[in-house]
Amino acid sequence: xxxxxxxxxxxxxxxxxxxxxxxxxxxxxxxxxxxxxxxxxxxxxxxxxxxxxxxxxxxxxxxxxxxxxxxxxxxxxxxxxxxxxxxxxxxxxxxxxxxxxxxxxxxxxxxxxxxxxxxxxxxxxxxxxxxxxxxxxxxxxxxxxxxxxxxxxxxxxxxxxxxxxxxxxxxxxxxxxxxxxxxxxxxxxxxxxxxxxxxxxxxxxxxxxxxxxxxxxx
Ligand code: DX5
Ligand code: ZN
Numbered sequence: 001x002x003x004x005x006x007x008x009x010x011x012x013x014x015x016x017x018x019x020x021x022x023x024x025x026x027x028x029x030x031x032x033x034x035x036x037x038x039x040x041x042x043x044x045x046x047x048x049x050x051x052x053x054x055x056x057x058x059x060x061x062x063x064x065x066x067x068x069x070x071x072x073x074x075x076x077x078x079x080x081x082x083x084x085x086x087x088x089x090x091x092x093x094x095x096x097x098x099x100x101x102x103x104x105x106x107x108x109x110x111x112x113x114x115x116x117x118x119x120x121x122x123x124x125x126x127x128x129x130x131x132x133x134x135x136x137x138x139x140x141x142x143x144x145x146x147x148x149x150x151x152x153x154x155x156x157x158x159x160x161x162x163x164x165x166x167x168x169x170x171x172x173x174x175x176x177x178x179x180x181x182x183x184x185x186x187x188x189x190x191x192x193x194x195x196x197x198x199x200x201x202x203x204x205x206x207x208x209x210x211x212x213x214x215x216x217x218x
Pocket of ligand 1: 009012034067140141144145146147177178196197198199200
């Protein structure tokens with residue numbers, strides 16, 4: 001089959017040397033750079049905005065994968081697109097007009113993703129699934145890196161995989177939260193194409209080796 005995509009989350013990187021962190025991900029064979037944007041309202045933590053995304057973009061040719069954990073994302077989508085995001089993902093739970101928001105993301109020539117929290121059923125994605133480039137399925141409650149993978153996520157990934165095979169086979173399934181070298185194979189087996197990994201990559205004793213294991217190359 002095809003190789004699993006790996007998206008290290010910059011949240012777990014060494015921010016005193018952002019450029020080296022991004023270059024480490026690139027050298028390790030990462031595919032996307034996952035940028036976790038938190039507003040302290042939608043989730044109980046604050047991270048960074050378009051200014052940092054732009055700095056990351058200037059350090060790499062990797063796909064910039066921006067995960068917006070913010071309320072009213074429409075207000076900032078243009079800023080994150082102009083900062084160099086190649087794909088922008090919003091939360092279903094934060095978007096009362098989700099269809100409009102997806103079209104708005106695409107209007108900037110950026111790939112559109114929707115993320116769902118652990119308590120949100122995949123069936124709620126059905127009305128927009130055909131419009132999406134990716135779904136980011138949360139396997140922890142968003143807000144912090146380093147949390148434990150919620151086992152019920154595996155069945156949700158399998159359900160989403162069946163849905164997309166029928167409605168939008170080109171759509172990418174990314175899984176975010178608590179991914180480890182131990183559970184990566186099971187998550188991919190359930191239908192994930194892309195693994196987000198903060199702790200498991202940036203806090204690994206040997207990030208190069210961790211990347212190969214997470215991608216299923218050894
Ligand atoms: C959680 C973020 C995740 C997180 C992943 O709110 O969206 O991307 O940083 O970190 P790990 O892999 O440590 O769970
Ligand atoms: Zn994330």
